[in-house]
Amino acid sequence: VPDILATGASALLAFQRALDTTGHNIANVATDGYSRQRVLLASRPGQELGGMFFGAGVQLAGVERLSDRFIFDRMLESLSAQSRLSRFSAYADRLDGWLSNADTGLAQPLQKYFDALQGLAADPSSTAARTVVLSSVGTLVSRFRSLQGQLDATAADIGARLTQAAGEASELASRVAQLNQEIVRAQATTGGRAPNDLLDQREQLLSQLAQRIGITTVTQDDGAVNVFTAGGQALVVGTTAGRLATVADPYDARRLDLALDIGGSAVRISGQAGGGEIGGLLDFRREVLDPAMGELGRLAATLAASVNAQHAAGVDAYGAAGGNFFIAPQPQAAAAATNAGSGTVAAAYGNLSQLSGHDYRMGWDGAAWSFTDVTTGASVTPAGTGTAGDPFVFGGLSVVVSGVPAAGDSFLLRPTAAAAGQVGVAITDPNRIAAAGPGAGPGSSDNANARLLGALSTAPLLDGGTASLNAAYGALVARAGGAAQQAGLQLQAQDAVHAQVVAGRESVSGVNLDEEAANLVRFQQAYQAAAQVIATANSLFESLLAAVRR
C-alpha cells in the first residue's frame, strides 16, 4: 500500500543528497581536475492496487561524475604537446638570443677581427694597428669560448632537467599505480560503482605525467588504467609502475639519456619520448643544440686552420716566416664505454671546406667498418682503408684506426662539437703577426699577407667552397632564429588547441556556480515541498484520529 509518509521521507532523503552534491560541486569550484557530480534519481516502482499502479516516491540511482574519456585523451595529448613546445621554445629563444644579440653573438667580433686586419693592411708598420689585431682576435676567441660555454651549460642544464623530470614522472607513475589499486578495490566492494573523486585524482596525476612525457592510456574493466610511453613501452600496468631515469651516453659520460626501467632492465628511450617536458628537452638537444654546437665549432675550426695556413705564408716583423696564429681545435673521437677490443681511433681535419658540423658513428662488425652520419642518419662511404698511410677520408676528416677492435665495438666522432671551446690565440707579440708577404725582410712595412689574411673574411672557405665564415654564421643565426620562430608559432597554435580542449572538458565537467545556485534553489524547493508532504501526511493522520475520537 502506498504510504504518503514513506514517499515524503524518500523525497526528503533524495533532495538532501542532491543538496549535498550541489554543495560538493560548489566547494570544488576551484579544484583543479574536479569533475562535477550529480545525483541520479529514479522513481520507485509503483505498487499494484485494485488493478492500478500507484507510485511510491523516489530513490537514489547513483552519483554520476560528468566526464568524457575522449575529451580526456585529447587533453593528455594537448598537455604533452604544449609542455614539449613550451620547453623547446624557451630553450630555442635563449639560443636565438645569444646568437643574434650583438653583445653575445659572433657577428661583431668576427667583423672587428677582419676590420683590424684591414686596418693593419692599410698601415702595416703601425704598432697600434698590430695591437688592435691582437686584441680583436682575443675578443673573437673569447666570444667563441663563451658561446661554447653557454651551449655546454645548456647541455648540462638539459641533463639536470631530464633527471628531475624523469624522477617526477616516476613518482607520478607510481602514484597512478597506487590509485589504480585503491580504485580497483573500491569498485569491487561497491559492485562496480566508480569512486568519482579518486578518478579525478588519477586523471589529475595522468595530466601531470603527460606534461613530463608523451603517454597513452588504456582503461581496464576492473577500473585500473594502464599507461604507455609514446614509444609503446609500458610505464604503468595495473598496480605496477616502471621507473624513468637518466643514464650516461655510451660515448660521453656527461651526456644523459632517458631510460625506462621495467622489472630491473633499463631500456634507452631517448628517441621516443614523444611529448612532454622530456620530449621537448630531448628534441631541442637533438634538433637544435647539437647542430648549433657542431656548426659553431665548424666556424672555429675553419677560421683557425685557414688563418694559420695563410699566416704561415707571410713574414713577421722580425723577418721570420709566420708561425701559428690560432691554437687550432682538434676533432674529438670517443670510444663507446662498452668496447671490448683494443682499437683506438685518431681523427684530424683534412679538407676543411668539406666539414659538415655533423657527428659520425663508426662501428666494427668483425670484418668491416661502417660509418653513419649521426645528424642525418645516412650511411657514409669514406675513401681509404683507415691505416696511417691511407686513412679513412670523409666529411673533411681523416681518420686512422689502430689496435684491434672487437666485433660490435663503436666510436663516435664529434669533429667540431667542442671546437669553439678549444680555439685560442697562439701569439702574444704583435710583431709576430706576419703582415708582410714572402721575401720581405725584418722590419718590412709590406702588407701583402695582411691583405690576404683580411681577404679570408669573404673567402668561400666552407660548404665545399661556397660560403664565407660570415655567411655560414648568418645561416646559423637564421637556423636558430627559424627554430625559435617555428617553435613559438607552434606553441601559439597549440595554446589555441589546448584552450579548445579545456573549454570542451569544462563544458562537460566544469562547475558553473549559477547553475549550482539554480540547483540549490530547485532542490531546496523540492526539499521544502517534501517536508510539506510529510506535514500533510501528519495532518491527514490527525484528521483521521479526530474522526475516530468522535
Place this chain on the structure above:
Amino acid sequence: MGINRISTALLHQQGVAAMQLQQAKLAKVQQQLATGARLTRAADDPAAASSAVALDQALAELNRFGENAKTLTHKLQLEEGALAGVEDVLMRVRELAVTVNNGSYTDTERAAIAAELRQRLDDLVGLANSGDGTGRHLFGGTQDGAAPFTGTPPALAYGGDSRQRLITVAPGVDLADGDPGDAVFLNVPGGTDVFSAVANLIAAVEIPGNTPAANAARQAGYAAAQDQLAAAVNHVSDTRARVGARLNAADTAQSQREAAALDVQTTLSGFRDLDYAEAVSRMNLLLTALQAAQATYQRVQGSSLFDYLR
C-alpha cells in the same frame, strides 16, 4: 545538451588569458618603441636576420675602406708634397744649368754656382729620404724603417726595396700608397738617375779654366746634363701625376663607398628599423583591447545568481 556549458573556472581563466595576451603583445610593442628596432632577435624574421649579418659586415667593410682611404690619402699627399719639392729643386737646378752656360763666367763664379748645386743635391737627397711623420720613410718601398738613401752623392746606396703596398679603398679598388725610391729617383728613362744628373752637371761646372778645350768639355757636360735633367724632371712629374691620379681615384672611391653604404643602410633599415607610426597605432589598438578585456572581466565576474538569493 544542445548549448555549450561554460564553467565558472573557464570564464575566469579566459578573462585572465585575454588580459595576459594583450599585455604580452603590449610588452613587445613597448620594447620595439623603446629600442626603435623592429627585429629584436632572429626569431622575429630569420631570413632578414641572416641577411643583416652579411649586410652589417658589408657596411663595416665600407667604413673600414673609408678609414683606409684616409690613411692612403695622407701618405699620397705627403708623397706629392715631396715630389713637388723635388720638381722645384730640379727646376732650380735647370735654371742654374742655363745660367752657368755663359762663356764669360770665371772659375770663381762657377764655383759659387757649383756650391749652390751641391746644396740642391743635398736637398734632393733630403727629399728622397723624407719621413712620413711616424718614423718611416716615404721612398723606402716596404723597407722603410731607415732612411733609404745613404752615402755621399752621387755615390748613394739604396737600402729600400721595390715593393708597393696596395690599399683597398672601395670594393675592387686597390691603390698603391706610395712609390719606392728606386723607381722614383734611380730608374730615370735614358739610363740615368736624378742624383747623377745633378752630380754630372756639378762635375761639368767644376771643370776649371777657360781654355778652348775646357770650354768644349764644359759645353759637352752641360748639354748632357741638360738632357739628363730634362729626363729627370719628366720622370718626377710623371710620378707626381700618377700620385695625383691615385688621389683622384681615392676621392672617386669615396662617392662609390657612400652610394654603396646608403644602399646597405636602406636595406638594413627596412629589415630592422621600426615604423613608428605603425607601432604607435598598434599600441593604441592593443591598449583599447586590453581595456576592453579588463572591463569585460570585471562585468562578467561581477555578476552571479548568488547575488539575488538573499
